[in-house]
Amino acid sequence: xxxxxPDRARCIQALDDLVKRCDGxxxxxxxxxxxxxxxxxxxxxxxxxxxAAMASSLLALGSSVxxxxxxxxLDHVLVEGGxxxxxxxxxxxxxxxxxxxxxxxxxxxxxxxxxxxxxxxxEVAAAFPPNGE
Amino acid sequence: xxxxxxxxFVGEPGAGKTxxxxxxxxxxxxxxxxxxxxxxxxxxxxxxxALDYGELDLGDQGRLLLYGLPGQSRxxxxxxxxxxxxxxxxxxxxxxxxxxxDGLAETLETYADELRHLPCVLALNKHPxxxxxxxxxxxxxxRKHKLVTPILAVDARKRADVIRxxxxxxxxxxxxxxxxxxxxxxxxx
Numbered sequence: 566x567x568x569x570x571p572d573r574a575r576c577i578q579a580l581d582d583l584v585k586r587c588d589g590x591x592x593x594x595x596x597x598x599x600x601x602x603x604x605x606x607x608x609x610x611x612x613x614x615x616x617a618a619m620a621s622s623l624l625a626l627g628s629s630v631x632x633x634x635x636x637x638x639l640d641h642v643l644v645e646g647g648x649x650x651x652x653x654x655x656x657x658x659x660x661x662x663x664x665x666x667x668x669x670x671x672x673x674x675x676x677x678x679x680x681x682x683x684x685x686x687x688e689v690a691a692a693f694p695p696n697g698e
Numbered sequence: 699x700x701x702x703x704x705x706x707f708v709g710e711p712g713a714g715k716t717x718x719x720x721x722x723x724x725x726x727x728x729x730x731x732x733x734x735x736x737x738x739x740x741x742x743x744x745x746x747x748a749l750d751y752g753e754l755d756l757g758d759q760g761r762l763l764l765y766g767l768p769g770q771s772r773x774x775x776x777x778x779x780x781x782x783x784x785x786x787x788x789x790x791x792x793x794x795x796x797x798x799x800d801g802l803a804e805t806l807e808t809y810a811d812e813l814r815h816l817p818c819v820l821a822l823n824k825h826p827x828x829x830x831x832x833x834x835x836x837x838x839x840x841r842k843h844k845l846v847t848p849i850l851a852v853d854a855r856k857r858a859d860v861i862r863x864x865x866x867x868x869x870x871x872x873x874x875x876x877x878x879x880x881x882x883x884x885x886x887x
Contacts, residue, residue: 598732600747600772618772622748625730
């Protein structure tokens with residue numbers, strides 16, 4: 566079944582809302598599953614093409630590792646470093662088409678970033694037309 | 699413990715990297731394929747977005763660790779992920795494709811800086827006997843990037859062909875090292 570295109574304006578609004586709602590979020594991106602940028606809000610902090618490609622690689626590697634370890638399906642990938650945190654997750658309801666990547670500063674609260682990323686992903690999911698439309 | 703050798707395949711999407719590793723690996727290969735969302739979907743359903751991984755037992759010679767990288771240049775950073783301890787690089791070309799030279803040109807544009815410091819082989823896949831003119835055009839592209847690399851025709855699904863490539867890389871490593879710094883493994887390994 567061909568996936569219908571989401572409402573792009575709603576997707577961008579969801580990214581805007583995430584950046585506004587969550588202190589410390591520096592960049593938010595929607596990437597296509599094969600590593601191409603779809604929409605982003607980063608204020609020039611990241612190079613979108615590379616960010617999208619890295620997000621899709623991380624998600625695919627995370628899924629492969631869980632599969633190999635019989636550890637279920639992937640919910641999200643979290644990478645923490647001394648100067649920042651990165652959360653990458655599939656957008657539910659997008660038939661595996663879209664990936665959400667959120668880059669936050671090191672002092673951002675992890676629970677908040679994860680929760681807001683999930684909320685954003687659901688908002689993006691709602692931007693896809695229901696089946697049959 | 700058996701000696702392990704790490705070999706990486708690069709090349710345009712559709713060159714046969716994933717198929718090669720799936721056909722040769724003695725273990726179930728690790729794959730990171732996803733459905734294509736661009737014009738590539740017209741020629742193949744899926745594409746690798748991180749890496750393929752497989753292992754090939756060489757008996758007394760050791761074990762070959764096979765890595766395949768995505769063909770699109772946007773995944774160039776994956777080379778840095780697999781670089782440590784590389785024996786060499788195989789540039790795989792779909793010699794039967796009408797876009798083979800464009801694909802090779804993009805691969806060389808992406809990886810030439812790395813390839814100048816590592817043993818590498820240009821492997822012409824999917825064609826039993828690539829024409830001399832085609833080989834010459836490949837050679838010209840290599841020269842353009844200041845690369846001196848053996849070119850050979852292979853069936854990348856065949857164990858004997860890939861072992862031949864491995865042995866060639868080994869010879870290149872032994873006699874053709876450019877003295878570039880390499881990351882040494884600790885002595886206890």
